[in-house]
Amino acid sequence: MVFIDLWSRVRKRMPLSKSDMQGGGHEQGHKNKLSAKKKHTKMDTTTEYSACIFDCVVNSVDLIEIICQYLPVVSVARLALTSKTISDATQQLHGLRREVDAAKQLVELYGFSPDHLYLFLEYYKINQPDMLRGSEDADVNDAEGRLTLTWEAQLSHWRNRVDWYHEHSDSSQELVQWVQRWNAQCSDASRPRALVALPGETIACTVDHLNRQTRNTAIIQMQIAIDSYQVVEGNRGEISQICHGSSSGVRQFDLIAPDRPGLYMIWHNAGAHYSFQQAAAEQWPDYIEALKDWRSVNFVAWLRVDPCVTPRAASDSVSLQNVL
Numbered sequence: 001m002v003f004i005d006l007w008s009r010v011r012k013r014m015p016l017s018k019s020d021m022q023g024g025g026h027e028q029g030h031k032n033k034l035s036a037k038k039k040h041t042k043m044d045t046t047t048e049y050s051a052c053i054f055d056c057v058v059n060s061v062d063l064i065e066i067i068c069q070y071l072p073v074v075s076v077a078r079l080a081l082t083s084k085t086i087s088d089a090t091q092q093l094h095g096l097r098r099e100v101d102a103a104k105q106l107v108e109l110y111g112f113s114p115d116h117l118y119l120f121l122e123y124y125k126i127n128q129p130d131m132l133r134g135s136e137d138a139d140v141n142d143a144e145g146r147l148t149l150t151w152e153a154q155l156s157h158w159r160n161r162v163d164w165y166h167e168h169s170d171s172s173q174e175l176v177q178w179v180q181r182w183n184a185q186c187s188d189a190s191r192p193r194a195l196v197a198l199p200g201e202t203i204a205c206t207v208d209h210l211n212r213q214t215r216n217t218a219i220i221q222m223q224i225a226i227d228s229y230q231v232v233e234g235n236r237g238e239i240s241q242i243c244h245g246s247s248s249g250v251r252q253f254d255l256i257a258p259d260r261p262g263l264y265m266i267w268h269n270a271g272a273h274y275s276f277q278q279a280a281a282e283q284w285p286d287y288i289e290a291l292k293d294w295r296s297v298n299f300v301a302w303l304r305v306d307p308c309v310t311p312r313a314a315s316d317s318v319s320l321q322n323v324l
Contacts (some may be wrong), residue, residue, distance in 0.1 A: 056100040057107055057114045102151035110158065111182075111318025113194035119302050121149060123263050128291040157295060162321065173215040177222050177270050179300055181208035183317035186257070190312035193301040195266075197257040198309055205253050205266075206317065207300075209239050212246040219243045221271035221279040226303055227287040229258050231280050238276045239268070257305050264303040 106112040113119065124132055168176050183189075185204040188196035197203055211222040224237035235256050240247035258264060265287070271279025290297055 099151045102155040113191045175213040178210045181317045187309045188312040189314035192318045196304045196309045199259045201257045203255045210248045211240040224268045266300045268298045
């Protein structure tokens with residue numbers, strides 16, 4: 001199809017590095033790498049596909065402008081003559097526009113980082129690469145719960161979860177645990193859902209939460225941690241503990257960043273034990289195992305541990321309760 005061919009040409013002209021995707025030097029990165037020659041795999045395509053969305057969302061660049069900037073008009077005409085139909089190209093372009101719209105909604109309403117999709121991919125490549133098999137083309141959403149590398153899939157997922165929260169938060173007897181608002185303070189908290197901290201740095205966290213369950217008299221804990229890092233040793237946020245009741249409001253706690261540089265995930269989880277300590281010791285799941293179904297992971301924020309982080313002021317708290 002025209003646009004697939006066209007996209008292939010575009011991505012060869014605009015390969016982006018990890019530092020480009022993480023913010024610094026994004027515009028300069030384009031200029032420095034226009035002539036770079038690089039062998040691209042399917043996963044590279046996904047990364048640079050995310051880069052295109054990133055450019056549209058962060059820099060308010062129009063999709064057509066990106067294509068025209070990196071692909072001469074004569075090349076477009078030549079591709080049109082050798083491809084299936086112009087309508088195919090139009091359909092592909094509309095699909096990419098829907099991706100940009102989905103990304104903007106998640107960024108503007110829920111405070112997701114513009115490179116959330118890229119971070120998702122990076123995190124899974126390290127921690128659960130099997131879940132990427134068969135989804136390198138950025139359009140797979142299979143019954144086995146493999147990672148879906150599109151903004152539209154992410155938007156649909158979070159829309160469904162927010163809708164479920166609103167349907168159950170007031171009257172349902174089922175367990176409802178939700179981080180309604182989130183904020184953090186560390187070296188670089190300019191993007192609340194994509195923090196950057198020094199190794200071993202203390203991250204000051206604030207959440208507005210709901211923890212509710214009235215179906216039975218089980219004791220339920222709500223805790224927040226970084227992957228499974230030192231959770232038993234106390235590196236966790238003890239948000240609330242209930243028994244046939246409800247807890248809500250603001251909680252403040254500290255998390256300690258891991259010593260090893262890398263990408264981590266801050267998430268919350270439910271326990272059903274007699275104490276926070278017992279829940280942490282006996283029930284806090286191995287995050288590697290939990291990642292096998294990305295739809296069930298209670299994501300709060302990404303955390304990149306970087307000894308060379310550039311300090312940036314913290315942004316306002318972000319919400320996860322607006323109805324899309």
